[in-house]
Amino acid sequence: MNPSIDVIHQVPDADEYMALRVTAGLSPKSIEGAKIGLQNSVFAVSLRNADKQLIGMGRIIGDCGCFYQIVDIAVDPAYQGKGYGKTIMAELMNYLDTYAPKDSYVxxxxxxxxxxxxxxxxxxHTAPRSVGMYKRY
Structure with a gap:
């Protein structure tokens, strides 16, 4: 990993979050939803370049006991292919390895x-035993 990239265990602000999601090809979110969701993160990783710009992130959400979900894995396309997704996942997995109770479902x-x-x-993959489902508002 580039030594000028800082790995920070905190959520970005809502505007940065929304911009990175769109830049990375993820679906846009409302500012209201982003503010609520980010403050309710269980754990977060933000990657920032030398100019302190957000270039990558990932979060864990859940009930901190039985269920966790990894969300918002995003890396700015200008920084993709350089191992930053692996860095984010390693940080998230380290948190789960340390704090998730036995038999938690991630x-x-x-x-x-x-x-x-x-x-x-x-x-x-959960299929064919089960499949992911969603409903968007």
């Missing part, structure tokens, strides 16, 4: 081909 929704990255951290 889930995530993987876009293809990012599922290959998540498999390296022990995640497996």
């Amino acid at each position: 889930s995530l929704i993987a876009d293809v081909p990012a599922d290959q990255l998540y498999q390296k951290y022990g995640f497996a």
